[in-house]
Amino acid sequence: MSDTPTLTAAQRKWPNVPACYGWLSLDRRGDWRLQDERVSHHGLIAFLNQNYRSDAQGRWFVQNGPQQVFVRLACTPWVFRMQPTGPEAHTGQAAGDVTTVYLDEEGSILLDTALGIGLLDDRDLSAFLAACVDANGAPADEAQLMETLNGQPNQAFWQGLPLQPIDAVNLKFRFKFEVDPQP
Numbered sequence: 001m002s003d004t005p006t007l008t009a010a011q012r013k014w015p016n017v018p019a020c021y022g023w024l025s026l027d028r029r030g031d032w033r034l035q036d037e038r039v040s041h042h043g044l045i046a047f048l049n050q051n052y053r054s055d056a057q058g059r060w061f062v063q064n065g066p067q068q069v070f071v072r073l074a075c076t077p078w079v080f081r082m083q084p085t086g087p088e089a090h091t092g093q094a095a096g097d098v099t100t101v102y103l104d105e106e107g108s109i110l111l112d113t114a115l116g117i118g119l120l121d122d123r124d125l126s127a128f129l130a131a132c133v134d135a136n137g138a139p140a141d142e143a144q145l146m147e148t149l150n151g152q153p154n155q156a157f158w159q160g161l162p163l164q165p166i167d168a169v170n171l172k173f174r175f176k177f178e179v180d181p182q183p
Contacts, residue, residue, distance in 0.1 A: 019069070051063045054077065058177040079118055081121045117171070134156060148165055
């Protein structure tokens with residue numbers, strides 16, 4: 001097995017197309033932004049979602065023919081929305097099983113899933129927190145969430161998983177992704 005990535009037909013035909021940086025971003029709600037303007041065209045969104053991937057250095061990009069358009073991330077490579085079947089990524093992919101739930105110092109919920117690490121869309125935060133319980137199964141309160149942030153484990157649980165504190169600044173190092181790829 002080779003460490004060399006497989007080239008697309010377009011990359012073989014046009015091998016010297018430079019990568020693009022600083023044009024495309026993913027915001028905290030999973031919306032694509034082109035030069036900081038929200039993308040609203042459904043066809044373009046579908047194209048971006050379908051061609052979104054990462055390289056060996058943890059840089060996320062959209063493959064646009066022969067060109068890699070690197071993505072600036074507002075938080076994590078994935079943004080999840082809660083669906084009746086479980087978390088779903090901003091791309092429409094099922095996130096798979098949640099293995100760990102994190103709470104950062106900003107009050108964001110991060111889910112480590114089969115798909116990867118992702119930020120829970122803030123529009124789902126209220127329902128998510130309402131589903132959290134304490135060790136006795138009673139609804140978790142704000143004090144228990146604050147204790148979690150202060151490093152006291154097993155204060156609040158979601159679907160049997162304890163909420164764990166995580167430092168947002170070190171998130172990209174722990175999960176090996178680049179927030180703002182540069183040439």
